[in-house]
Structure formats: C-alpha cells, structure tokens
Amino acid sequence: MENKYSNKPFVMVIFGATGDLAHHKLIPALFSLFKQGKLPKKFIIVGFARREMSQFEYRESFEQFYGKEHWDEFSSHLYYLRGDFSNIEYYHELLDILNGFDKETKIFTPKFLYLATPPQNYNDILDNIEKSNLPIQGGEENKKKVRVVVEKPFGKDLKTAGDLEKRLSHIFEEEQIFRVDHYLAKETVQNMITFRFANGIFEPVWNKNYIDHVQITFSEKQGIGTRGKFFDGVGILRDVGQNHIMQLIAAVAMDQPKSFEKEAIRDERFKVIDSLRPIKPAEVSKFTVRGQYEGYLNEADVDKKSNTGTFNALKLFVDTDRFKGVPFYVRAGKHMPSSTVYISIVFIQTCHILFKEFGCPEIGNVLTIKIQPDEGISMRVIAKKPGDKVTLGNVNMKFTYEEEFGEKLRNAYEKILLDIFSGDQLLFNRTDELHSSWEFITKILKGWEIQSASGKWKMPKYKKETWGPKESFDLIENDGRKWLDY
Ligand code: BG6
Numbered sequence: 119m120e121n122k123y124s125n126k127p128f129v130m131v132i133f134g135a136t137g138d139l140a141h142h143k144l145i146p147a148l149f150s151l152f153k154q155g156k157l158p159k160k161f162i163i164v165g166f167a168r169r170e171m172s173q174f175e176y177r178e179s180f181e182q183f184y185g186k187e188h189w190d191e192f193s194s195h196l197y198y199l200r201g202d203f204s205n206i207e208y209y210h211e212l213l214d215i216l217n218g219f220d221k222e223t224k225i226f227t228p229k230f231l232y233l234a235t236p237p238q239n240y241n242d243i244l245d246n247i248e249k250s251n252l253p254i255q256g257g258e259e260n261k262k263k264v265r266v267v268v269e270k271p272f273g274k275d276l277k278t279a280g281d282l283e284k285r286l287s288h289i290f291e292e293e294q295i296f297r298v299d300h301y302l303a304k305e306t307v308q309n310m311i312t313f314r315f316a317n318g319i320f321e322p323v324w325n326k327n328y329i330d331h332v333q334i335t336f337s338e339k340q341g342i343g344t345r346g347k348f349f350d351g352v353g354i355l356r357d358v359g360q361n362h363i364m365q366l367i368a369a370v371a372m373d374q375p376k377s378f379e380k381e382a383i384r385d386e387r388f389k390v391i392d393s394l395r396p397i398k399p400a401e402v403s404k405f406t407v408r409g410q411y412e413g414y415l416n417e418a419d420v421d422k423k424s425n426t427g428t429f430n431a432l433k434l435f436v437d438t439d440r441f442k443g444v445p446f447y448v449r450a451g452k453h454m455p456s457s458t459v460y461i462s463i464v465f466i467q468t469c470h471i472l473f474k475e476f477g478c479p480e481i482g483n484v485l486t487i488k489i490q491p492d493e494g495i496s497m498r499v500i501a502k503k504p505g506d507k508v509t510l511g512n513v514n515m516k517f518t519y520e521e522e523f524g525e526k527l528r529n530a531y532e533k534i535l536l537d538i539f540s541g542d543q544l545l546f547n548r549t550d551e552l553h554s555s556w557e558f559i560t561k562i563l564k565g566w567e568i569q570s571a572s573g574k575w576k577m578p579k580y581k582k583e584t585w586g587p588k589e590s591f592d593l594i595e596n597d598g599r600k601w602l603d604y
Contacts, residue, residue, distance in 0.1 A: 127160035127223045128539060129216055133203065133243050134235030135165025135176070138345065139269060143300075144234060145180055145196075147531035152192045156536065162219050164197045166212060173198045203235065204242040209250035217255070226256035228263040230538055236348055237271055240282060248289045267296045267538055270361045271352060272552055276560040283549055296538050297547040301362040303530040303537070305519070306489045308545070310369040311383070313487075313495065321374070323465070325440045332446045333462045333602055334366055337454035341411060341582070342428065346419030353426045355559060358450050361547075364391055364555040366461055366489070367446060371436045380544040384551065392554040395435040402565030407431040409578045409587040411453040425570050425577055428452045431590040432562075433597075447594050449601070453582040458604050459489040469500055469510065476508045484602065493527055494518035 130148075132140050151157050165176055176198035181189050197215060201208030220227055231247065233240055247253065253264045266286065273279030286295050301307055314320055323329070336358055342349045349357065365387070372386040397405045409429035415422050429451030436446065463485040469478035484498040496516040503509045519527055537545055569575045578587035585591075585601065594601055 125158050127158055127219075127225070127227045128230065129162050129164065129219055129227050130230045130232060131164045131166060131212065131216075132232045132234050133166050134233070134239070135198065136167040136169045136171070136179075137234055137236075138348075139234040140165065140167075141180070143531045144232065144535075146183070147529055147535055149180075149184060149189070149192050150529065151532055151535060153188050160223055162195050162197055162215075164199055164212065164215055166199045166201060166203075166208070168200070168202060170200060171198060203239045203246070206246050206249055209246045209252065213250055213252060213255070216252075226260040226263060228265070228539075230265050230267060232267040232269075234269055237273070237282075240268070241285065244285050244289060253289060253294075262291070262293055262541075264290075265294050265296055265538060265541070266290050267298060269298050271356050272297060272361075272547070273556065274352070274356060275563060276553070276556040279552055279556045283552070287549075292549075293541070293543070296543065297549075297552065298534060299361045299365055299547050300530040300534060301365050301489075302545040302547075303533040304489060305527040305530075305533075306487065306493045307365065307369055310487060311372075311375075315374050324463075326442055326444050328465055329441075329444050330464050330466045331444060331599060332370055333460075333464065334363060334370075334446065334448040335458055335460050335462075335601070335604065336363055336366075336448070336450035337456060337458050337585070338452050339454060339457045339583075341414070341453045342417055342420075344418065346417050350417075350420045350424050350426050353430075354428055354450050354452065355430050355562065359430065359432075359448075360555050360559045363448055363450060364551075364558075366459075367391070367394075367434075367436065367448075368551075370446075370461055370463070370487075371438065371441050373438070373440060380542070383544060384548045388548065388551045388554065390436055390438065391551055391558070393436050393438045394554070394558045395437045396558060397432070397434065397562050397565065399561060399565030399568055402562055402569055405433045405593075406562055406565070407578070407587065407589040407593050408566065409451065409580050409590065411451075411582050412579050413582065427577070429454075429580060429586040429590070431586065431593050433593055445597065447599070447601070449586060449590055451580075451586050453580075454585060455583050456604065457491065460604055461487045461489065462602055463487075464599075464602075473508070473510060476510055478510060479512050480600075481512075481602070486602075488518075492518055493520070494522075 132144060134140060148163060177193040177196050199208065199212055199215065201211065216229060233243060235243065254261065256263060273282050314324060368387040368390040371390045375382040375386045407430060408427040411428050414420060414428055415424060431449040434446050434448065464481060465483040467482040469482050479500055482500055486496045488494050494517050496514050498512050498514055500510050501513045503511045578589050580587045591601065
C-alpha cells in the first residue's frame with residue numbers, strides 16, 4: 119500500500135523513549151526510513167520518558183550507534199520530554215509541543231501515540247491521554263488521524279488483556295488502534311501466504327491426509343540479558359508464545375482467504391487461533407514442558423526463587439477440517455545453541471511402500487520455512503544415490519531470499535511504521551485474535567500455577583547452549599517422532 123503520509127507531516131510520540139524497544143527497534147527503524155527518503159520533510163518524534171536527560175543528551179544517546187552522517191539532520195526532528203506518566207501536567211506540556219507543531223504546519227498533523235513502555239504503565243498513559251483530550255484536539259473530523267500503537271505483552275492473561283481492550287476501545291475506535299506483533303510484519307511470514315496460495319502444487323497436500331506433523335522452533339542464543347525486570351514473572355510463553363508463535367501457527371494452518379483484503383486475511387488467522395484445542399489445566403504435564411536455563415536465577419532483576427520459564431515446548435492441535443489430528447510440536451527458548459526460527463512441515467513417509475528393503479531415511483519429505491536466519495525455504499526429498507546398487511538418501515532443494523532477490527529484507531519495524539503512517543491494519547492483531555490466543559494460553563498458565571503449587575513439581579533446568587530439558591525430547595519422542603536438527 120502506498121505510504122500516503124510520505125509527503126505529509128506527522129508527529130510520533132514514543133512513550134518509554136529510553137527503553138529497549140525505542141532504542142533498539144523504533145529509532146533505528148525511523149532513522150533507516152529517513153535515510154531511504156521515506157519520511158516527509160516535516161515531522162517530529164517526541165520521546166517521553168522518566169529518565170532525567172536533556173534533549174541534547176537524548177539525541178546524543180543514539181549518535182554513538184549511527185555516527186554523524188545523516189544523524190544530525192534526522193535528530194533535529196527528535197525531541198525529549200522528561201516526565202512522569204502518571205502526572206497530567208506532562209501531558210499538557212506534550213500538548214503544547216504538538217499544538218506548536220500544528221501551528222507551524224498549519225494543519226492538524228496525524229499523531230501516532232506509540233506505547234513502548236512496560237505494560238504496567240499503560241493504564242496511567244491511557245488515562246492521561248484521555249484526560250488531556252489529546253485524541254479529540256482536532257475535532258471529530260480529525261479524530262482518525264490520531265492512532266495509538268500498543269506493543270506486546272498485551273495484558274498478562276485473558277482478564278487483563280480484556281481490561282486493556284476495554285480501556286482502549288473506550289478512548290479510540292478500532293481503526294485507530296494498532297496492536298503490534300512484529301512477526302506479522304516479517305517478510306518471510308508474509309511470504310507464507312503467497313507461497314501457499316499462489317503455487318498450485320502445495321494446496322492439495324497441505325492437510326491432514328499428507329502431513330504427519332508440524333514442528334516450530336523459536337530459539338535464541340542469547341539469554342534475557344538486561345531485561346530481567348520485564349521478563350521475570352512473564353516468561354517465554356507470554357513473551358513469544360502468546361503472540362509470535364500463534365501467528366506462525368496461523369500462517370501455516372490457515373485456509374485460503376476469500377480475498378487479499380485486510381479483514382479476509384484476519385478472519386482466517388483468527389479461525390486458526392480460535393480452533394486450537396484447549397490444553398486444560400489438568401493436562402499440562404501431558405502436553406507442555408517448561409524449562410529454565412542454569413544461571414537464570416543469578417541474572418539481574420530476577421527473583422532468586424523464580425519459577426519463570428525461559429523455555430517451553432508444547433504439543434498442540436488445530437481442530438480445523440484441514441489439520442484435525444495433526445500434532446504441532448512447538449519449542450521456544452533462550453540460551454539455545456542457535457538463534458533460529460524455523461517451521462517444518464513433515465509429510466507422511468511413503469518411501470517404505472516400495473523401498474523398505476533398501477533402507478528408507480528415517481524422515482522423508484520435510485518442507486522448512488526459514489523465518490530467520492538464512493531466510494528462505496527448503497524441501498527435503500528422497501533420492502537414489504548414484505551407483506549400481508539402490509541406496510537412498512536425502513537431498514535438499516533450497517531457495518534463499520538473498521541469493522534469489524539479492525537484497526536485504528526490510529526490517530519488520532520499518533514495515534510496521536509505514537503501515538501505521540498509512541493506516542493499514544492488515545499486519546496488526548485484531549482484538550478477536552488476541553482474545554482467542556489469551557484464552558488458549560491462560561488455561562496453560564493456570565495449569566502451570568497449579569502444578570507449581572502442588573509441591574511435587576520442580577522446574578526442569580537445562581544447560582546454556584543446549585536444546586532445553588530432557589522433558590522436551592520426551593514430549594516428541596514418546597510419539598515416535600524427533601526434533602529436527604537445524
Ligand atoms: C520480542 C521478545 O517480542 O521478540 C523478545 O520480547 C525476543 O524476547 C524477540 O527476543 C524476538 O524477535 P526477533 O525479531 O529478534 O526474532
């Protein structure tokens with residue numbers, strides 16, 4: 119979609135401007151768009167945060183990453199407002215800045231309010247946004263030019279997510295609310311729709327008659343680093359399971375949308391998430407595994423007795439006609455041997471029908487969608503090895519974006535920002551998707567709570583740089599299957 123604000127001024131307010139997200143994702147993405155000439159001549163970014171810092175220091179805090187080139191010009195658009203999120207006074211100050219900019223541009227400029235703070239601050243921020251009348255400053259006709267962007271975690275369970283939703287929809291209309299899941303904006307995730315539905319050869323086999331199971335690995339080499347305050351008590355299931363992994367499952371399992379329209383695609387995503395077979399609290403030991411890396415309890419800002427999981431594995435089912443009975447094995451963890459986000463579709467093995475005596479490979483056809491790194495797709499097929507005797511082996515057919523298209527994939531946050539500017543909500547969560555995913559996740563969380571309180575259960579530990587605790591291998595191997603080696 120065309121970025122219709124590319125020539126039109128805009129204002130972006132980043133609440134939590136000194137945090138991880140602003141520093142590592144938002145400002146770099148904005149700067150990159152600026153260098154590509156994708157931002158208008160007139161725009162301002164107002165960073166709002168609690169940290170004592172001057173405007174000059176705020177601008178300078180990024181310069182060390184980007185050097186001088188273009189930065190001076192870009193950073194002249196960057197403002198810093200030090201303040202307390204719970205104090206209305208600062209919102210009046212913010213309004214003064216915004217109104218000043220409107221005067222200069224002589225229009226009511228679109229205003230994007232980006233909540234990049236820990237979720238504990240959302241209520242204060244939303245209360246004060248409402249009290250200060252910020253959303254209705256431009257009158258009814260300009261209301262939709264004000265957009266609010268909410269980052270995950272969107273609540274911490276079904277109830278809190280519902281409360282946040284109510285709060286948001288009380289102040290804003292649906293078209294103004296952008297619920298971010300940056301995995302939706304990844305090029306490789308978007309390509310899955312094209313790959314599945316533009317190529318006639320996949321659709322006929324993309325179902326329970328041909329697929330044995332699906333594996334998703336979401337591993338990260340690094341630990342929680344300096345994010346203890348955010349991560350402890352949240353855990354990996356809420357951090358990446360409730361959101362990114364749900365969207366990967368939706369992309370694999372969805373039916374063909376009626377059209378390429380926003381709501382048609384969101385409808386199909388929703389249907390998948392809503393069809394996840396609930397894992398009841400009493401079933402968590404059968405279908406889920408938790409783990410914690412050794413040394414986690416010594417990380418900064420982590421409770422010494424914390425039961426927070428840094429790893430989890432799940433076995434789940436999508437109860438749609440297409441996938442009924444096909445297990446999805448999903449594992450996600452920190453301090454794994456590699457940073458890899460791969461989805462593998464493992465097809466039913468048919469080799470033995472004719473070739474049993476020649477030794478069929480253990481696993482036959484596997485289609486792997488590499489979300490990152492080495493973005494691309496590979497297909498494992500069985501072939502006859504050259505020679506007089508019939509011996510079989512696996513070969514890989516591969517495609518990588520870099521080799522084929524020769525360009526770097528756009529960073530997901532750049533895409534998110536462009537879509538916010540243009541008002542395109544396709545790659546943002548709709549409220550029913552969130553509701554269903556929280557419904558599913560909250561039951562597991564409840565089961566874990568009971569499990570932990572039973573006194574009989576101990577958090578499985580795993581060594582750093584390994585693929586999680588033994589229980590994760592049992593989860594899949596008890597079904598006669600194996601995690602794939604990547
Ligand atoms: C974030 C999580 O949403 O996604 C992080 O909070 C995780 O814990 C990150 O590291 C992974 O995103 P990406 O794009 O780096 O794979």
